[in-house]
Every structure is written in structure tokens, then in C-alpha cells.
Amino acid sequence: MSTGYFTHSDCQWHDMGEGHPESPQRLPAIEDQLRAQGLDAFLTFRDAPLAQLSDLQLAHESNYILTLDDFLQQLETTGETRAVDPDTWASPGTRTAAWHAAGAAVAATDAVIDGEFSNAFCAIRPPGHHATRRQSMGFCFFNNVAVAARHALDVRGLKRVAVIDFDVHHGNGTEDILAGDDRILMLSYFMSPGYPFSGEECKEGNMVNVPVPPRSDGKFVRDVVDAYWLHRLEYFEPEMIFISAGFDAHREDEMGGLRLVEADYTWMTSKIMEVANRFCKGRVVSCLEGGYNLSSLARSAAAHIRVLIEE
Secondary structure, X not given: OEEEEEEOHHHHOOOOOOOOOOOOOHHHHHHHHHHHOOHHHHEEEXXXXXXXXXXXXXXXXXXXXXXXXXXXXXXXXXXOOEEEEOOEEEXXXXXXXXXXXXXXXXXXXXXXXXXXXXXXXXXOOOOOOOOOOOOXXXXXXXXXXXXXXXXHHHHOOOOOEEEEEOOOOOOHHHHHHHOOOOOEEEEEEEEOOOOOOXXXXXXXXXXXXXXXXXXXXXXXXXXXXXXXXXXXXXXXOOOOEEEEEOOOOEOOOOOOOOEEXXXXXXXXXXXXXXXXXXXXXXXXXXXXXXXXXXXXXXXXXXXXXXXXXXX
16 A cells, blocks of 8 residues: 555645745645655655545534634735734635635544555645644644544544644644543644743643753654654554644754754654554545744655555
């Protein structure tokens, strides 16, 4: 079986304005790097479908979904770009991009569970891990990974899944949605202090949050993974693993503040795949989150995807 690569051209039509770090160019940069390294030949590309309302309701309150969708439809009609919060803007292309991003995560989950692919990467935007049950924030509208994890449990009948978030920022939205659900183990590290200024204390026993200080390097983060993640992950014995794959902890990314390099993403992904191969039949779905320096994003994502292909 191969690695699935789920994306959609509409994800590039979400545009928060010139100079915004969450740029439409992020996805072409990754695909260009995959072609440059010859990795595209080992991927099966799939157009992501639109999510269904019932998919989004697995992670978000219905009133939030419908109110946000009405707002986004207005922008489609008027052609305006308007702020949702000081950092997050919605444009005429945001609605279809957001629904395709969540749809990619769900479709990838189904394809991996059904054995069509060994694992999958979702090259999607807008990202999702700051979106809470009832709030858009931090460039995020729908929480793609939380939707997919709940789909695996509530629709596809899995008993236990893990969510691993290695973005430089705390996945506060994912925690808000998944905290207290004992079917899910969420593991994360994140720079602290730093946006969104949360996560230093674990809200529930199914959360493993590890704040790390600014300028921490790859060795420090690898020690964190070894000390805090792996034994909990192995003890939990997940049936599937979801990754919030943010690459903004790279030392070249000014939106971050940590000092990781491509080899660190290779190492982390390899460790995750070792657990997945032992307990999950290799079932992993990874969804793009942060990463705003186009060069380091592309190189890091390619390093991550290379491990998915080879494992």
C-alpha cells in the first residue's frame, strides 16, 4: 500500500491578505519540494471532498458552524475580506477551503481505515488546531484533526486513538474539544511562553502537555518526546494515530522561536511510526498545521512525508 496525499486546489483560494504568514503559497511550496526530491512518485494524490455538516458536528457546536458558514457565504457574495480576530481573516475563498480541509481529514481517515492507504498526509489550509468547539482563532476555522479523530471513533468504531501535536504553538482548540475523552490520548509539546498562552497545565488526564522554553533545540525536544510521550503512547495502545503536523518550530521560522531542523522531524515521525506499526497496523493520518517560512516548511514537510512513505 502507498501513502495517500489529500489536498484540494480550493485550499489555495483562502487568502488572508498580502504579507500574512499563513499564505496560499504554502501548499505549492510543499508540492514543489516533493517533486524536487522525487517523492511525488511514491504518493497517491487525491482531491479532498467537502466535509459534511455531520462531520463538523463531531467537534464543533452546531450554532458555531452555521453562524460561521453564514458569515463566510456573505463574503463569497460580497467579495470582501474581513477579520474574525486580530490574526485571522476570512476571504471569499475561505468557505470552500475550510470545508475541503476538514473533508480531507475525514476522507484520509476512511481511506486508511479501509486499507486503501497505509497512511496519509493532508496538505490543507486553513489549519485547525486553534479552533475550539465554538470559536475561530489563530488562523483556524474548523479543527480538522479533532473532526477526524472523532470520526474514527464515533463513525468508524475504533476504540482508542492518539493525537500528536508537534506544532510550535499549543493546540488549545484540540484540547478544548478532546479533553476528558478517555478514548483519546493527546500528546504535545509547544513553546512557552508563546501564543496562545495556554496549555501549561493539563486540563484532563488524557492530555500530555509539555511546555518547552524559547530557543530549545532538537536535542531538547527529542528528550521531551522520549521522556514524556513514548511510554504513555505505548501504554495507551492506540488503534490509530493522528498528527497535527506543524513545522513552525524550525529554526528558520520567525513565527516560532524553537530551533528544530529537518532531521528532528524525521526522528519524531520515525518514533511515531514505530508505535503505529506495533499497535495500529501503521495507521496514521497527518494534517498540516503551521509552518510559515516557505523553504523550511517545504523541506520539513518533505522529511516528514518521506518517513510516512518508507514506513
